Amino acid sequence: MTRYTKQELKDFETDIANCFNNGQIRAPVHLYDGNEEYLIKIFEDINDDDWVFCTWRSHYQCLLKGVPAKTLKEDILNGKSITLCYPKHRIYSSAIVTGSIPIATGVALDIKRKAQTNQVWCFLGDMAAETGCFYENHKYAVNMDLPINFIIEDNSKSVCTPTKEVWNSDGCSFKGEQKVLYYSYNTKYPHAGAGKRIQF
């Protein structure tokens, strides 16, 4: 795992935000803010040979898993932010809600079947965490005791939809469950982009 400070992570996203607002990126970007300390702490336990599965918002995970910042920025500028994939670093990102969860479960099953010693870390948002897909995968992973950790990143919304309101629930259904890490955060960025409407 690669060491970054909170400020270094924030500076990277600020740079990408400026690039986006300057019209240098002709594709969506989804920026993190306010969760740096959580991710730095989580990545202290993630090893080089571990697998990391992400959503469309994955810049921090890529940096912390060891993708060079220069490479990452180039790929983002080339429009790849939404599905960043780095086989060398065992990172897979999906732009479909819940999309990477069953795949992460499959890697974990294969790791256990082969008696390998690495682990899987699967990041998902608060809306994905309320779906049937997550229920099924979490149940399977717990019952089979697979080497997988699900990290629920709760920014309280899916795009602009308030997760708890539309489910009429008080909180995250899986907070505190086995194999689940949970944190909540507030971000200064919108779901996509960096706050400035770009006309190409």
Add this chain to the structure above:
Amino acid sequence: MKYFDELKRSMDWLGDKGDTFFLGQAVAFPGTGMTNTIKDVAESKKMEMPVNEDLQMGITTGMAMNGTVPISIFPRWNFLILAANQIVNHLDKMPLMSEGGYTPKVIVRTAIGAQRPLHPQHQHVGDFTGGFRAMCDTLEIIRLDEPNQIFEAYQRAYERTDGKSTILVEWGDFYNEK
């Protein structure tokens, strides 16, 4: 050889490979005609899955990412369409999204449900080969219309080096008729 015998020969051949693994519905337990085609595959290479096609397809792709060649069994197209997200948005697009970095080799077995001697009605006899070909950019979908296609098709699916996965579509009626 007949249709069923060619399928059995293909599964025996795949079962002898060190890196293959069979998973799905009616795989480790009886239940469909497909079960009989893998009856001589070692039990240690077979895993019954919960009936949940999206979960099974994602798990299949994940196992392939970790170096296994999974043979994932969905008894009918009408069931497999429940895994459309994992097939179309992930397994098929992964080589494109990663620019050839992730090329999981997956073998999917499915079938067009048999209509004879019992007709299972509208939700069990679908053939979505054309629809999935239209939705997929990298996956190859092969419909096994004749016995002499079968072994070659499964051999090609296992030995291919072009980074593609393969869906092989069987005809339930031909298990007894060809």
